[in-house]
Amino acid sequence: MTEKLRYNLTELLACVAADLLKDGCSVFVGTGLPLVAGMLAQRTHAPGLLIIFEAGGIGPQVPVLPISVGDSRTYYKASAASSMHDVMSASQAGYMDYGFLGGAAMDCYGNVNTTVIGDWSHPKVRLPGSGGANDVSSFCWRTIYLMRQQSPRTFVKKLDFVTSPGYLTGPGSRERAGLPAGNGPYRVITQLGVYDFHEVTKCMRLLVLHPGVTIQQVKEASEFEILIPDDITVSPEPTPEQLRILREIDPRGMVISK
Amino acid sequence: MTEKLRYNLTELLACVAADLLKDGCSVFVGTGLPLVAGMLAQRTHAPGLLIIFEAGGIGPQVPVLPISVGDSRTYYKASAASSMHDVMSASQAGYMDYGFLGGAAMDCYGNVNTTVIGDWSHPKVRLPGSGGANDVSSFCWRTIYLMRQQSPRTFVKKLDFVTSPGYLTGPGSRERAGLPAGNGPYRVITQLGVYDFHEVTKCMRLLVLHPGVTIQQVKEASEFEILIPDDITVSPEPTPEQLRILREIDPRGMVISK
Amino acid sequence: MSDQGEFSGELIGWHDPDENRQWVRENKSRQRSDKRTTVADAIRKYVPDGSLVAMGGFGHIRIPMALIYELVRQRKRDLTVIGKTAVHDIDILIGGGCVSRVEVAYAFGHELRGLSPCGRRAVENGQVKVTGEISNAGYQWRFLAAAMGVPFMPVRSMLGTDTIKHSSARVIKDPWSGKPICLVPACYPDVALFHVHRCDQYGNAQIDGIMIEDFELARAARRLIITTEEIIDHEEIQRQPWRTVIPFYLVDAVIEVPFGAHPTEMPVTYYFDEEHIAHWLDVSKTPEGTKKYFEEYVFGVPDFEAYLEKVGGIRLLTHLKQVMKLQPDAASSTDGAS
Amino acid sequence: MSDQGEFSGELIGWHDPDENRQWVRENKSRQRSDKRTTVADAIRKYVPDGSLVAMGGFGHIRIPMALIYELVRQRKRDLTVIGKTAVHDIDILIGGGCVSRVEVAYAFGHELRGLSPCGRRAVENGQVKVTGEISNAGYQWRFLAAAMGVPFMPVRSMLGTDTIKHSSARVIKDPWSGKPICLVPACYPDVALFHVHRCDQYGNAQIDGIMIEDFELARAARRLIITTEEIIDHEEIQRQPWRTVIPFYLVDAVIEVPFGAHPTEMPVTYYFDEEHIAHWLDVSKTPEGTKKYFEEYVFGVPDFEAYLEKVGGIRLLTHLKQVMKLQPDAASSTDGAS
Secondary structure, eight states, X not given: OGGXXXXXXXXXXXXXXHHTOOTTOEEEEOSSHHHHHHHHHHTTTOTTOEEEETTSEESOOOOSOOSSTTOGGXXXXXXXXXXXXXXXXXXXXXXXXXXXXXXXXXXTTOOEEOSEEEOSSSXXXXXXXXXXXXXXXXXXXXXXXXXXXXXXXXXXXXXXXXXXXXXXXXXXXXXXXXXXXXXXXXXXXXXXXXEEEOTTTOOEEEEEEOTTOOHHHHHHTOXXXXXXXXXXXXXXXXXXXXXXXXXHHSTTOTTTTO | OGGGGTOOHHHHHHHHHHHTOOTTXXXXXXXXXXXXXXXXXXXXXXTTOEEEETTSEESOOOOSOOSSTTOGGGGTTOSEEOBHHHHHHHHHTTOXXXXXXXXXXXXXXXXXXXXXXXXXXXXXXXXXOOTTHHHHHHHSSEEEEEESOOSTTTBOSSOSOOOBOSSTTSTTHHHHHTOOTTOEEEEEEESSEEEEEOTTTOOEEEEEEOTTOOHHHHHHTOSSOOBOOSOOEXXXXXXXXXXXXXXXXXXXXXXXXX | XXXXXXXXXXXXXXXXXXXXXXXXHHHXXXXXXXXXXXXXXXXXXXXXXXXXXXXXXXXXXXXXXXXXXXXXXXXXXXEEEEEXXXXXXXHHHHHTTOEEEEEESSOSBOGGGOBOHHHHXXXXXXXXXXXXEOOHHHHHHHHHHHHHTOSEEEESSSTTSHHHXXXXXXXXXOTTTOOEEEEEEOOOOSEEEEEESEEOTTOOEEOXXXXXXXHHHHHHOSXXXXXXXXXXXXXXXXXXXXXXXXXXXXXXXXXXXXXXXXXXXXTTTBOOOHHHHHHHHHHTTSHHHHHHHHXXXXXXXXXXXXXXXXXXXXXXXXXXXXXHHTTTHHHHTTSTTO | OOTTOBOSSOOOXXXXXXXXXXXXXXXXXXXXXXXXXXXXXXXXXXXXXXXXEEESSBTTBSOOHHHHHHHHHTTOOSXXXXXXXXXXXXXXHHHTTOEEEEEESSOSBOGGGXXXXXXXXXXXTTSSEEEEEOOHHHHHHHHHHHHHTOXXXXXSSSTTSHHHHTSSOEEEEOTTTOOEEEEEEOOOOSEEEEEEEEEOTTOOEEOOSOOBTHHHHHHHOSEEEEEEEEEOOHHHHHHSGGGOSBOGGGOSEEEEOTTTXXXXXXXXXXXXXXXXXXXXXXXXXXXXXXXXXXXXXXXXXXXXXHHHHHHTHHHHHHHHHHHHHTTTHHHHTTSTTO
């Protein structure tokens, strides 16, 4: 990417993610890049975005990037500082429009593994587990995934462990399992582009390429076959205004410098 | 009763009820006579009695008799002013030693009706219903009933409606129904005396007669047969000290003048 | 009890959790917007005839009386009322002819003040139908289930009684203990009416004193109308966000109504108007007296402010504040015995 | 999933509700007594080896570190830890050799700060066994069920995933909607460790900021040890009893420990000690470094006060208070990047 000098990948991903968030909607975020994206949206096109944190922060005016999901900054000048019970209940009851998650590995239905690499009882690598991720992907209307390292090892045919539900085994399987109806993975953002899921087959589909990325790169960076439609668009590059705001949000570059 | 001039029936019942409450225990009360008894116990032999109200008042220093279960006085100088969810949860979880209830009618197993007189769908008299009574008699370890009008119409063979559980249909039936194990009606206090329930048969049994009351009166005032053991004691009369405190608790005689 | 552990009470206010999620998605705004309106407009907009209505507070405590009187004034009809220790509110609504059905945990009574003449009259002569019975804990946990977006809540009371037989609960076998357990179905009122101590223009509300069932009920109701003693700046909410018990996205309408709970008590703010409550209990003994009460205090006045003037104005209201502040002593000289 | 809708996760912390009621009746005093004691005595008395332990707070927020370090100092062994976003607490306990088992909603990670070297090492080399998986909401609702004294809580997450397959949850058919629903079993920790802003000598406690899971957890735990920034007079509790989130009868021990959450954050009071957390994450990369950390900060000091002196004393603690008070600006000049 010839723009390397003007912005880095994280900044691009933050801007792409922020553009997905509509004004007047609610978004369930953790810390890190998802929150950066939410704060960016709030300071640009979505001032009415309602940001909600798992540990109880509801509608804060987040001053600068919190380090933890329970950090005081997650309810700085907030409408409410409540509880996990309250926030999870509101999510389960249908109040949460967007959920924002990361993941170590994903399959073609948007199922995600954040628990183990290898065998569960004798893991090669033990990851933190679900945390609130399973709940977010079960409850929120539209779950957005940020995975900055798309490769055949992270976009896999079969996950070692399904921590959080995507479309499980395909159309209707969420509902058959008893999960809330009519929701699920909405977008997946990686270092290469943006994906959605086919209306009927619920399989991952390329939607947008980042500047300078080729369809070939996308295909090579996945073990499963990604649907490639004819009309692919290209992500807009971060504007100087967006970049300025990102540095305001994360002055120490905890997230965006990575 | 030759003592008529020195104390009235309500004062006697309040003192009898108060004597049942051990120090250091918790008691779930409504307003009225049960609360008067609790306050009296607290100001005499049970200063450490924990008084708890359905609407959320926990451990108040009740100044004078509240009119309502939610009255601000139910959490005046309290340890906590919480919620019905909190109080009912604590009760269901086993924290409540005594529950204090009234009732329109009772059967020999201590089941109580506070819902309807006559047929449920076409009631002769519609009463308020369970309120928290069913919960109190289900959750508290020992439920004490105050019924000031024992008669063949209030101590009946068959209730028009079982609003709150006593021993239901007899030994083991509470547990079979799924109610918490090992609790149930503890004492019944009427204008004639005090009753408990037989360890094995769970049928009502005379325990104490009020001053001047005869066993014959007790028998005549019940449609079902009350077990009469050989050793019956007599309730102690209210002491001047108790009477003084009662007037302090209920200066306007809202309850004790009745 | 049927083989499915079913009982005969009518199922009131339950929705499939997915259906309710969809309703929430389409009807509850997550936009922090100014929700100030008038009592008349809020009732007109959010309480159509036939609604399932629940009131915040408990007994004679923190009852949204300005909204209650407005329901009578607008001659709302065929309401189903959630009888969760519904005392003065439901009594006024029944007297006003607004109510056709009640699900009863506690109704038709006034606690220490005795039974409700007009409520009992209505149910005994068939004007008001009781759809089913439940306990206070059972009802409040129906709200908890709705607030959580789950279809039911397990409860260990009501079992073995006629209360459960006339309820919409079910009994299943607990898979862990193997013991029978009662499940109460979620209950989503069409609308809940609250009176709070203070909230901002968006609806972020603070309540002093006991919460009663209001944390759960505010989250269970599809629509939520809030009257408040005082509308405060959003900045005050932001200063102690942990004091917010009702976040704005639950709230549909906000109206500033000082003394909006009269004649009931507003915790730590003003005490009951015992005389007015006694007056109602007296006149409501007859249909004529009831009719006259409404002519005088509802139809005879344009709004709640005029009602407050009529019942005693500033002098009375100041007194009720003093009674509350000066309790226990001042209170004991004016309480229940009147 | 078996026909009974069972899964393979071990059932941790569940009791038959009647058995737990009996335990509460016999072991939880309803007497309002002075519960002040020392950190050492409280841990000695209420946390035997092999206990099921849960910590209040979340991640690096309001973690009862004085109690955590004391568990290490007393060389507690074979603890099962409730991994409800257990981050710094469980990391220290694993590093200190106190932990043999964890039920995991979130563990072995430090959120933005990365993965936990010593936690991962322990589970990957088999020193610590994972008994089962669950989600954060699932765990917190297990506490809600216990707090309510019911055997389970219905939940609509985890369904269809390997998380539920490795959990102790079950799936039944909701009798109303006919849809499958997850039931999570009640969880009663043997003991919960909390750090709060203020409480009285009886244990009536107030917490500022978010409550996280602590309302439910305080009521679910059989024993509850509370350290507090400050012990206040009972009269202060009585002045605003609605600020009490933990009533005294839940509490077994109270210890005043200023800065008792260091190096984690005490909401609105003092901020993270980012340098110390970074130091731990660095030295815990090796068993030797881990060992040295404990020699220096736990075994090398008599108590938590001496630890506070060692990590920086008044100067540092004052700074952390300023960082919190002066946020966002001051904070942004000292946060995560260190």
